[in-house]
Amino acid sequence: MALHFSDASADFKRRERQVWCISAALVPWRRAFKLHGATHEKAPPHDLSEEDVVFVWSYKGHTGPEHWAEHYPSCGGQSQSPIELFNRPPMKEWNPFQFYYYYVTPTSVTVTNTGDSVMVTMDMPNRPYVLGGNLDGAYEFVQLHFHWGSNNTVGSEHTIQHNRYPCEVHLVHYKKIYNDTATAILYEDGLAVLGVMFTISEEDNPALAGLITGLASVTQPGQAITIQPFPLSTFLPNKRKKFYRYQGSLTTPPCNEVVVWTVFKNKLKISATQLAAFRNLKFTNGHSMVDNYRPLQPLGTRQDVGLEQAKWEHEAHLEWMKLELEMAKTEEAREQEHAKIEQAKTELAREQARIEKAREQAREQAKLE
Structure with a gap:
C-alpha cells in the first residue's frame, strides 16, 4: 500500500506558537500529549515579547533534566518517573489483564515526529481500552511513543535489575471515568502507561515493518504520515503475566504525578537495523534524535518496586x-x-x-x- 503524507507543517507551527503563548501550566501538558514534549533550545518566534516566553526543556545542557524542576516544580516531586525496577517475587496474583479492541486493525494509523519522540495515533470506531491486572478501572488508549539511545546499550527510561534496554515504548491511556485526558491529568490515577522494553534481535521484526518504513518520511519535527494500519496488540508482549507496578509521573515536563505505571517483564524484539531508523529523526534543534530518555529518579517511599503477577487465563x-x-x-x-x-x-x-x-x-x- 502506498504511503500517504499528512500535511502537518501548518498545524505544527500553530501548536509551536501555542507552546510559547499559552499559560505555563497548560503549555507542558499540550506538549506532553499533543507534541509529547517537543522543543529543544529553540529561539521563540520573533513577534513574541519577553513576557510571552516560557522555559523550553530538552534532554541535555542548560535546559536538560537537571534543570526541569527550576521551571516545573513537579519535576522535583517525591514520586517521579522513571525508576529502577527489581525482580523480587510477586506477593499476590491479580485478576488477568483484559485488552479490548487491541487486536482490531484501526481505520488508519498516523506516525508523527513530535520534536522529541515519534508518536503513533490510531483512528478506529471503538477505542482500545484496558482493565484488570489490579488497575482501578478502565483506561482508554490515547497514543504511544518511543524512547531510544544513541547506541544499543542505552535508550529505555526504566531499568530492570540495573539493566537498561535499547528502546522502550509507552502506551498512554487515560481513565475513562474522567472522560478526557485534560481532566484525567488532574487526578493521581488519571493516566495508565504500559511500558514495554525492546531487545535486539538478529532478524527484523516483521510486525514493525510499516512503522520503520514510515520513519523515513518523518525525519523533521512536525512531519506526519499515514501508514499501513496494524493493531495495537503489536506493541504488547505475548506473555503479560508478570509486570512491575508503581505510582509515578510523566517522564517529561510538567512531570505530573498522575501515572499508574505498568512495565511488563517480557520484551519485544527489534533488529539493530530497525532501531537505527529511529536515530535518523531530528530533534527540533536539528540534532539527531537520540538519548531521549530521562535519568532514573529517586524511589522515595516506593522502596523495592518489584514484580507483580496477573492470572493468565x-x-x-x-x-x-x-x-x-x-x-x-x-x-x-x-x-x-x-x-x-x-x-x-x-x-x-x-x-x-x-x-x-x-x-x-x-x-x-x-x-x-
Missing part, C-alpha cells in the same frame, strides 16, 4: 479476542447496512425527481395541445 484471553473481533465485524456490518440504506434513499430521491420531471413535462405538453 489462556481460554479467557482467546474469548476476549474472539469477542472483540466479532464486535468489530458487527460494527462493520452495521456501517455497511447504513451505507446501503443511504444509497437506497439517494436512488429513491433520484427516481422521485425523475418522475416529477416527467409529470411536469407531461403537463407542459398538455398545455400546448
Whole structure:
C-alpha cells in the first residue's frame, strides 16, 4: 500500500506558537500529549515579547533534566518517573489483564515526529481500552511513543535489575471515568502507561515493518504520515503475566504525578537495523534524535518496586479476542447496512425527481395541445 503524507507543517507551527503563548501550566501538558514534549533550545518566534516566553526543556545542557524542576516544580516531586525496577517475587496474583479492541486493525494509523519522540495515533470506531491486572478501572488508549539511545546499550527510561534496554515504548491511556485526558491529568490515577522494553534481535521484526518504513518520511519535527494500519496488540508482549507496578509521573515536563505505571517483564524484539531508523529523526534543534530518555529518579517511599503477577487465563484471553473481533465485524456490518440504506434513499430521491420531471413535462405538453 502506498504511503500517504499528512500535511502537518501548518498545524505544527500553530501548536509551536501555542507552546510559547499559552499559560505555563497548560503549555507542558499540550506538549506532553499533543507534541509529547517537543522543543529543544529553540529561539521563540520573533513577534513574541519577553513576557510571552516560557522555559523550553530538552534532554541535555542548560535546559536538560537537571534543570526541569527550576521551571516545573513537579519535576522535583517525591514520586517521579522513571525508576529502577527489581525482580523480587510477586506477593499476590491479580485478576488477568483484559485488552479490548487491541487486536482490531484501526481505520488508519498516523506516525508523527513530535520534536522529541515519534508518536503513533490510531483512528478506529471503538477505542482500545484496558482493565484488570489490579488497575482501578478502565483506561482508554490515547497514543504511544518511543524512547531510544544513541547506541544499543542505552535508550529505555526504566531499568530492570540495573539493566537498561535499547528502546522502550509507552502506551498512554487515560481513565475513562474522567472522560478526557485534560481532566484525567488532574487526578493521581488519571493516566495508565504500559511500558514495554525492546531487545535486539538478529532478524527484523516483521510486525514493525510499516512503522520503520514510515520513519523515513518523518525525519523533521512536525512531519506526519499515514501508514499501513496494524493493531495495537503489536506493541504488547505475548506473555503479560508478570509486570512491575508503581505510582509515578510523566517522564517529561510538567512531570505530573498522575501515572499508574505498568512495565511488563517480557520484551519485544527489534533488529539493530530497525532501531537505527529511529536515530535518523531530528530533534527540533536539528540534532539527531537520540538519548531521549530521562535519568532514573529517586524511589522515595516506593522502596523495592518489584514484580507483580496477573492470572493468565489462556481460554479467557482467546474469548476476549474472539469477542472483540466479532464486535468489530458487527460494527462493520452495521456501517455497511447504513451505507446501503443511504444509497437506497439517494436512488429513491433520484427516481422521485425523475418522475416529477416527467409529470411536469407531461403537463407542459398538455398545455400546448
